[in-house]
Amino acid sequence: MTDRTLLSKMKDTAGGRRSDRIAKTVFLSAALLSASFVFLIAGIVLIRGALPFLTDNDGLGSVDLLRFLTADVWLVGATFASNLYGVGYLILSTLFIAFLSLSVSFPIGVLTALFIAKVAPKPLAKVLRTVVETLASIPSIVFGLFGAGVILKLVYDFSMSIGYQSKGGNSILATALVLALMTIPTITSISEVAIRSVDKALEHGSLALGASKTQTHFKVVLAAAKSGIFTSAILGIGRALGEATAVSLVAGGRRSGVSFDLLDTTATLTTMMLEGLKETTGLDYDIRFSVGLVLLVVILITNLTLNAIKRKVGSVHVKA
């Protein structure tokens, strides 16, 4: 009897091992599949994005790469009849807008995270956490509609009240505000996790030394969680750099020149890719892959830079 039980147990284990092997194979193929998509997408964007610079584009002539990267006019001459494209001004305004939106969303997001993690009573923290998570899952087009319907009006009225005629509210300010709204939840949730994972002993030590709660929160907790908080900023800026739909509804579609005037129209790499995408053909279509390639490089460089800064800032006192 006992022997038989043992035997069946062994069989179970053997069967378990077989199923383990099958599961392993399934997981591996899933991982390979998803990883291969990265290379597939990057490869296609790379190849198609490079074509306008290498081919003669049906008689229009190849696009000059250096000019493309530095020019401050999107297109000189008529669409479909010119190869004088340029994204230099778009790179600058894309970065400017991303960092501007971060300068709004980062303090709000981190302070919200600190409140949820340390200050708020438990039931309220729970509610707020749900609110933030819900906010994070709102699709960008909804933020765009909110921007076009509400923020444009607010910016328009605000600029009128200070005696400045804006372009119907379509502006850097409106764009940065929409992006800030979209990045606050990302920054809040990740910062909150980082703040909560700070070793309690540090806090107790600080309090025992006579520091007030607020002093402890700012000088100990935030300092200890700075690595995780920095990560939230990196992810936030990633979302801001890559957002197209919402931005295109409030940016105004600027076609030339960098403007740092908060109430002037603007454009980003993503809005330029999106604009007219459904109706265009030929080089005017292909060049959007090149803009995409530039965007990928901009995001890559920004992330590498921020990560390098993060390593310098260091990660101390944070529980693994």
Place this chain on the structure above:
Amino acid sequence: MKRTLLALTGLITAAALFACGSTATTTTASFDSAMTINVYTRDTTSGTRAGFMAGIGFAEAETDDSVLVDGFIIKDNTGILSAMSIDEYGIGYISLSSVNDTIKALYYEGVAPTEANVINDTYALKRPFMWMTRAAGDYPSADVEAIVNAFVAFLGTSDAGDIIANAGAIALPSSTTWDAIKSQHDVCLEDNSGVTVRFGGSDSIQKVAQALTAAFMPKCGNFVAEHDHTGSGDAYKRTNDPAIKDTSVGKDLAFASRYFKTTETVPEIQRGQLAWDAIVAIVHLNNPLSDVTAADLKAIYDGTYAKWSDLDANE
């Protein structure tokens, strides 16, 4: 230090909230004509833009942004519509089918922008959607010719009119239905799934054309419609130009979003109009302007008129 920072952040937030709250009510109904005209336009790939610019006599702006006034704003059809409900000093253009009461649709050369005025040909800011076929007997097969003839007949029905209207254009009035005339087109009773009909011409009409063929395919033996729209100029060339019509880009039926030129003459049976595309200049409801001319609009879009008062001064 940190506490000061916190206090400062709080103060700025409060100030911003106060500013937003107090400014939301300051918009007044009084219109200041010394203000700059904010010019809204579609992007250069838009068929509506091509129609509008050609209509006001500013054809060079159809695909070139650099001839437009400085500081123009690019938006799509809905974007321009919603912008005109916010921006008191803006002007834009949309297709007639999108007009609603949140904005003011301007009279053009003294004529109200209504569907009736488009159909009776008094409202001028519009362009015709035309079709052209190959000559009789000059098709790849008799089946293709019969299907093209059936499709042309279909274009004149109210069934096609509904599809055209859904696609945003204005159909010519019709009292015939496809059911009433389909018995004249025996080809549609056959299985045509092996027959390919080639459509082309204007890319502005592509959306309407594809909607029409998609609806007509099941009505006519599931023939295959191949769409390759390259511009109005190719409508004649690819169906009737002896040098091109028999090459690989040849078409069986092609569209043009303008009248055919005298150099594109074919017998009347081979051509016709299927719809109108009407475009309307729109402004904010507070704008006292109600009527514009082609010259006004061109002067606004090329920057000759920078302020609204420039328009009054030249009335």
